[in-house]
Amino acid sequence: MKNDLASFNWVAAAADVVPDAAVQNGTRPDLTLAITRGASRLLTDMGFALVPEFTLPNGRRADLAGLSRKGRIVIVEVKSCREDFTADAKWPSYLEYCDQFYFATDTRFPAGLLPEGEGRIVADAYGGAIIADAEVRTLAGSRRKAMTLSFARQAAFRLTV
Template identity: 50%
Template sequence: MRAMDALPLPRPDVTALLARGVTRMLLDHGLTPILEVPLANGRRADVMALTPHGEIWIVETKSCLADYACDEKWPDYLEYCDRFFFGVTETFPRDHIPEEVGLIVADGFGGAILRESVVRPLVAARRKAVTLLFARLAAQRLSLL
């Protein structure tokens, strides 16, 4: 975790490294993640991932306590995923993260799930809509490469 903590980096750089580490960790766990997913309620999920069984995870990355403290929108993500996690740096004060959500600690190279998320299964219609959104967004991004 030294990459983010060795030198004081600007918050956008810490956020980018955190998203990269979360993405790598999700891939290591067999999930397929994509970044910056716009949701139907106008919110944007930092990281969304699909499990091999079709479960949808959202990870909201928080680069520092100030970033977390000004964010009151995270409950709006719960209706779009089966599991919700915060992804934070090693130095983030973890006692601020609510117990009912998952906790991932990451750096630019990977991460670890320190606390599993409560499972809130999506209803079938919402699951289909979010899965189609995920698929269309991933295909659109691939076609731009």
């Protein structure tokens, strides 16, 4: 599930997507959107169906949730800057609802802030690369069934609204 970061020429350009002056309330909205788009493109290329802003059973919303052809569930939390990461302590509550968890950042994000064992995707608006594999947690069958049903329902409701 790992991609070679060196094979992506666009990664070096990701540092200039949004100037530091664009930081608003601890986040960079344009950069967040670009990272989300790139991570989405990567996961789609890997065969995942995606639902952005996926509501979990605990009421939290994951930035991206992916469902593989084999039913594996991946959650991605997008972080645009240090302040975005340090102000948000809810990501551990996502772990019980996925087989793998990734942070998606740009190239300038200080990787030392991220906890060990969780995956990292580096992305910009054009694509992404997995540069740290996520720990594999296997969901219990009943949790997987409930999450898959929730995934299907949330995706279907977005098509009908």
